[in-house]
Amino acid sequence: MRKIIKIILAQAVISLFVFSLASIVLAVDSGIQISPLTFNFDITPGESKEGKINIHNYNKETINYTTEVELFAAVSEEGAPSFKQADKEEAVTTLSDWIAITANKEGTIEPNKSIEIPFKINIPLGAEPGGHYAAIFVKQIIKNAEGKTQLGIASRIGALVLVSVPGATEKSARIAEFSPPKIVWRGPIDLTLKVENTGTVHYDSPASIKIKPLWGPEITLDMGTHTLIPKSPRLYKESWSNKYPFGYYKLTAKALDGNGGDVTSEAVLWAIPLIIVLPILVAIIIIILIIIYLKRHVRFVR
Numbered sequence: 001m002r003k004i005i006k007i008i009l010a011q012a013v014i015s016l017f018v019f020s021l022a023s024i025v026l027a028v029d030s031g032i033q034i035s036p037l038t039f040n041f042d043i044t045p046g047e048s049k050e051g052k053i054n055i056h057n058y059n060k061e062t063i064n065y066t067t068e069v070e071l072f073a074a075v076s077e078e079g080a081p082s083f084k085q086a087d088k089e090e091a092v093t094t095l096s097d098w099i100a101i102t103a104n105k106e107g108t109i110e111p112n113k114s115i116e117i118p119f120k121i122n123i124p125l126g127a128e129p130g131g132h133y134a135a136i137f138v139k140q141i142i143k144n145a146e147g148k149t150q151l152g153i154a155s156r157i158g159a160l161v162l163v164s165v166p167g168a169t170e171k172s173a174r175i176a177e178f179s180p181p182k183i184v185w186r187g188p189i190d191l192t193l194k195v196e197n198t199g200t201v202h203y204d205s206p207a208s209i210k211i212k213p214l215w216g217p218e219i220t221l222d223m224g225t226h227t228l229i230p231k232s233p234r235l236y237k238e239s240w241s242n243k244y245p246f247g248y249y250k251l252t253a254k255a256l257d258g259n260g261g262d263v264t265s266e267a268v269l270w271a272i273p274l275i276i277v278l279p280i281l282v283a284i285i286i287i288i289l290i291i292i293y294l295k296r297h298v299r300f301v302r
Contacts (some may be wrong), residue, residue, distance in 0.1 A: 002039045017222045032065075033107070034138060038160045038227075045127045048077070050102075051157050053117040055138055057237050064141040066106040067117060069096045070158075071134050077235035078193065079226065081135060081160060095132040095163055098122050121163060128202035129167025131230055135160050137145060162202055170199035175265040176233045178253045187245050191221065192237040193265070195255040197228035203258035204228075210252040245271035246265040253293020 021179055033056045041049050057063055072081040104117045119136060139156035177194040191209055207223040223236040236255075249269045254262055 009192040010070070013114070024131070026218045030097070032056065032063065032138070032140060032157060033058060034159055036159060038162065040164075040227075041121060042164045042166065043121060043123045045123050047049045047265070048120055048124045050120045051161075053136060054114055054121070055109060056114040057111060059175050060111050062108050062110050064106075064108050066099050066139050066141060067104075068136060068137045068139060068156075069099050069101075069134055071096050072160075073133065074145050074232045075229050077233060081133070082102040083135070087109045091123065091291035094122075095161065096136040098124065098127075098132075098163075099134060099136065099161065119197040121161070121165070123165060127165050130169050131202045132163045132165060133202075133229065135159070136165075147275060148233050162229075164201050171201060171203055172197075172199040172250065173205060173228065173255060173263050174198055174252055175255060175263055176263040178251075178267060180267050182253055183272060184245065186273050186278065187271070189240045189242070189245065189269075189271075189281045190237065191223075191240055191251075192235060193223065194235055194253075195263070196226060196233040197230045197258075199258060200230055202227055202229050203257065205234075205258075207253065207255040209238075210239065210254065212250045212252070214248040228270045246273055247271060249296060 024186075035054050035056075039051050041051075044047050055065070065293050070083050072083045074082045076082065098121055100122065102118045102120050104115055106212055106299075107115075109115055117136075117138065136160040137156045137158040170269070174196050175193055176196040177192075180191055181189070193207060193208060197203070199206075204225050205228050206225040208225060209221045211219040211221060221240055223239055225237045226234045226236065228234055247270070247272065251267045251269055253265045253267075257263055
């Protein structure tokens with residue numbers, strides 16, 4: 001009987017694993033994928049550069065698509081671009097005008113097939129120095145049985161295009177926010193900082209936090225690297241994995257501006273791990289109670 005139960009349980013576990021695996025496969029075996037996700041160009045006025053976007057159709061049916069270019073002027077703290085703030089001035093051309101889709105601007109993609117969408121960026125003479133930002137979107141269009149586009153039913157994915165036009169540009173930065181907790185009772189400790197690009201062109205900025213105890217070796221926590229868009233603070237976050245920090249720590253956050261210079265901010269953290277402090281407090285209280293008891297009930301004579 002036990003052997004039969006074991007066989008039934010084993011079959012149930014195997015069935016559950018196969019079902020879970022099938023669910024995972026189905027989850028990734030749909031939709032469309034775009035690559036690369038970001039293009040970064042340095043282009044002098046009067047010159048041009050080319051790029052290619054690869055689109056793969058993971059759906060089981062052919063899809064219809066079209067392309068469109070949109071400006072963006074800011075990103076969220078997590079790096080998601082905002083397309084609401086990129087207003088165009090009248091009679092002034094922008095990156096969305098300088099990007100031309102040279103082939104496959106619209107069409108169809110068969111199931112499990114890929115296509116390339118080439119584009120060219122032409123920077124006009126007199127273009128404003130600094131950073132210019134846009135996204136090339138591939139929009140999937142849903143059509144009905146009669147071949148007509150269904151209004152409001154469409155999805156799109158995009159690749160970001162970051163263009164730096166040389167000239168009188170500024171690559172400055174500041175740490176906009178660094179406020180670790182003043183007191184912690186246990187680890188790990190989540191640390192964050194925000195770095196703002198105060199210049200006129202984008203650049204990559206690595207950040208770190210130096211953790212210096214009152215005694216013992218320093219620790220440097222790598223916070224990663226983000227691309228900073230002007231006037232858009234980016235959030236860096238990482239966890240200090242020390243489970244039982246103890247005592248006084250001086251924290252120094254550091255990031256790099258576009259010229260390789262340091263921008264820093266300092267803070268102080270006190271770590272009082274309860275797992276260490278509580279037993280010590282209990283031991284002290286017990287010792288005090290013992291002393292009081294001995295003084296009241298025990299008399300020492302020579």
